[in-house]
Amino acid sequence: MRSKASVWLMFCLAMMVGCDSNSGSSAPEVGEVVSTFENYQETGDLSDLRQRGFIRLLAPRFDEPSGLPRDGIPSIDYQSQAEAFVRSLDLEPRWVYADDFGELDELLNAGSADIIVTNYSVTAARRKTLSFSTPVNSVQEKLVLPAALAGTPVSDMEKLVISVPEGTAYQETAEKLSRRHENVSVEILHEDLSDEELVQAVVGGELEATIIDSNMLNVLLDSGDADSPVVAGPVVNRKRRIAWAVRKNSTELLDKINQYITSERVITSVDAPELRDWATIKESGVLRVITSNNPASYFMWRGELMGFDYDLIRHFAKQHHLRVSVRVEDSPTAMFDALQRGEGDVIAASMTRTEEREKQGWMFSKRYLEINEQLIGRADEAAFTSLDDLAGRSVAVGPDSAFLETLKDLKRGGLEFDIIPVDGVTTEQLIDAVANGIYDLTMADSHLAAMESTYRDDIAVLYQYEPAQEIAWGLRPEQDKLKQQLDNYISRQYRGLFYNVTFNRYFKEKKTIANHVEYRVTPGKAISPFDGLVKDESLKYGLDWRLITSQMYQESRFNPKARSFAGAQGLLQVMPRTGRQFGYSNLTNPQNGVEAGLAYMDWLEQRFPARLDLAEKLYFTLAAYNAGHGHVEDARRLAQRIGKDPDKWFGNVEEAMLLLSRPQYARQARYGYVRGSEPVKYVREIKNRYLGYVEALGESS
Known part of the structure; x- marks a missing residue:
């Protein structure tokens, strides 16, 4: 079998002459990188x-939704x-992060960690080896x-095989069902299968039925698709x-945990x-916020939840020791x-306070943003x-x-x-x-026009309408006490x-990052000040160092102190939480920043199907590094739907990625809105x- 390094060298040639290449050996273990926390074995109590x-x-590594x-x-x-x-x-x-959800209990009991904190179900099997706190969710x-079985009670189904991963809460539920119903049998699958993989297996006809958390089904099943081959059952x-x-x-530790959960109301179940x-x-202890998935209010970027409205209402909630739902x-x-x-309880979605809405009986907080309608030109x-x-x-x-009436x-x-x-x-x-000269002029609200100007320098505000309009939080008329707190x-x-x-x-x-003249590359001259570091670290993952250097220029212009608006840091602009999950802090240190970025690149690459052509897999990995793996998978699913x-990335998935900034596509995507022009x-x-x-x-360089 070829080494991964030789495969990537062949990829360089493939890019030049158009040939294909595949295969490659496994990457190094994440534990081989220098960790900022030296773990130890400890099995004692508090x-x-x-x-x-x-x-x-x-928690599992990248414990993301x-x-x-x-x-x-x-x-x-x-x-x-x-x-x-x-x-x-x-x-x-x-x-401490586990690569496999199924090994959480083993790592805990071996003394490699002290508390499992994730979406971890209380099951009879797990109770044999672990002690559980007061529930934090249900x-x-x-x-x-x-879909053919929609609305049919389990007892009326002729024969039903429910397939579930081994050792999970789903297995426990399925086995209880099989004991109650003679027509139900259980198939045990590998423990590593995700909820998404289970649903897709039912969609593809590989499994007859499975069990999934109801809150996960909201994103894993397209409820608006009347032609969907599967449905959420009883x-x-x-x-x-x-x-x-x-x-x-750990009886003393458990007692302290339970006291904290009770006193701080760490309960996340969704009430009626x-x-x-x-x-x-x-x-x-929870403020329930209604919002919209768009670039001003609430969206996901590189696995982080962001948005001006979201950040502001979370800050309010934090000051009152509330969590946000x-x-x-x-x-x-x-x-x-x-x-x-x-x-x-409150709408936080860049909602305009209008006379018409107040006449309809809605109440608004004080304004937290003033906007003007603007004419936008080149x-x-x-x-x-x-x-x-x-x-x-x-x-x-x-x-x-609203611009049309103006x-x-x-x-x-x-x-x-x-x-x-x-x-x-x-508006975007x-x-x-x-x-691009397709239209002469357009109109935009000033905050959205300002946001666009942070991404580009080819537009201008030609005229601003007065007076300004007020953006405020929306409330029911009887919520005068909440309004008072928001106004304060x-x-x-x-x-x-x-x-x-x-x-x-x-x-x-x-x-x-502002453009400037790119490094003039000539034989015998360094591409960047960090060529030696990038060569050494890229070799560990079988990656061409020139590719990573090109990525580094794109991310930071070779500035190790660079920071993005989203909080990414260092030469390869790694998010701090991502760095921690690979064992790194101080990402502005060139060594840490490059090692963390390459570890993350390798992890992303392994999440795409092995069947993909090597070059295509690289394009998907780069897109995922920029926007997040979930958005790329959304674009792949959308690409298939639109033919x-x-x-394939160029001319195919990249076109679907651009569509995910449109509301009609974003609302059907699991990860919602993304500024698709950025990864493209x-x-x-x-x-x-x-x-x-x-x-x-x-x-051969």
């Missing part, structure tokens, strides 16, 4: 842990709550069945408990709809309906001296946008210009079309330090620069 000074928290959290508390809260618990004991939390389990376990786990002898005001919210809706009407039904145009400059021009806007008012006032309605596009796409927060924070830092992060800071090849540009530019390096330095 008194022994106090002598160590640490409590080690155990199987989609954008759309209904409930994001799973990352498990980790933050566990860290807070450890610090409440005046100890330091340290994370979820329902549902059958996943072929609830088969109404209350499966999720808890933290410790060793059997309830019309709540401040007192009830405080008692529950998120509910995503697609339109203002749907958000207000959910609020009225008691499915949330950067080489002079600003309008007055609206008379609009005469003879054309403006492209969405037919359902423009119609101008025409009714006698101004001669053309309105071009464009269906199914976002209209601005891009104007920049805004009065304290508006234009303060936290507010300004957060506002600048989304609406002012450039999201791309493109899900196993990222992959193309790294590839082209890499080919330039190969040509300049020679194929």
Whole structure:
């Protein structure tokens, strides 16, 4: 078998002459990299842990959701709550990561960690070797069945084989069902199978039925697809408990955990709809936020949940010791309906305060953002001296946008210009079309235009309409106590330090590093100041060092101190949480930053199917490094739906990736909205620069 290094060398040639290459040996173990925390074996109780000074928290590596959290508390809260618990004991939390979910109990009992903190079910089998805390969550389990069996009770099914992974809570539930129903049998599968893989196996007809957590089915099944071959069947376990786990002898530690969970109300189960005001919210410990999946409010980037509205409402909640539960809706009407039904406590979604909405009975907090409607043109145009400059021009806007009424008012006032309605596009796409000369002008709200300007320098604000409009949090009319708390927060924070830092992060800071003349590469001259480091580390993973150098230029322009708006750091712009999961901190240190980035690249590469052509696998890996693995998988699924090849990037998956910034596609994607132009540009530019390096330095460099 060829070595992975030789495969990547052949890939260089394949890129030049068009041949294909596959195969490769396994990568080095993650444990081979230098860790910032030297682990040890300890099987004692809390008194022994106090002598160590640490409590080690155990989770699967990249314990991320199987989609954008759309209904409930994001799973990352498990980790933050566990860290807070450890610090409440005046100890330091340290994370230990398992490559396999099934080995969590073994690592804990072997003394490699002290508390399991993840979506870990309480089962009879696990109780034999572990002790569980007070539940931190409870979820329902549902059958996943072929659509032909929709609505059929289990007892009426002729014969049903339920396939579940070994050692899981699903196995326990399935075996209970088989004991109750003679027509039900159980097939035990490998323990490593994910929920997504189980659902896809039923979709593909490889399995007849399986069991999945009901909250996961919201993202794993497309409920809007009437032609879906599978459906969510009946609830088969109404209350499966999720808890933290410790060793059997950790009685003192368990007692402290239970005290903390009870006192801090670390309970994440989603309650039934309830019309709540401040007192009830405080008692529950959870603020239920209704929002929208878009670049201003709430989205996922590189596995991190972000958004101006999301960050601001979380900051408010944190000051009142509340956790945030998120509910995503697609339109203002749907958000207000959910609020009225008691499915949330507050709308935080860049909601405009209007006279019409107040007449309908809705209440709003003080404004936390002021916006203006703006006319957007190309950067080489002079600003309008007055609206008379609009005469003879054309403006492209969405037919359902508020801008349309503004423009119609101008025409009714006698101004001669053309309105071009464009269906199914976002502000981002209209601005891009104007920049590229497809449309003459467009309109945008000032905060969204400002956000676009952080990604590009080819647009300009030509005119701003007055007066400004107010953005505020939406409430039911009887929520006067919650309104008072929100208003107090805004009065304290508006234009303060936290507010300004957060506002600048989304609406002012450039999201791309300024271009400059790229390194002129000639034989015998270094590509970067870090060639030696990159060569050594790339070799460990069988990667061409020139490829990684091209990626490094794209990420940081060879600046080890670079930081992105999302918080990524170092030469390869690794997110701090990602670095910790591979054992690294201090990512601005060139050695740490490069090692962490390469470990992450290798991990991503292994998540794509082995059948992929080597070059295609590389493109997918680069796209995932930029935007996140989940968004790339969304694009692959979408590519297949629209008749493109899900196993090819250029001209296929990259086109689907661009569609994921459109609401009609993003709302059906598991990971939701993504600024698809970024990974598309990222992959193309790294590839082209890499080919330039190969040509300049020679194929054997």
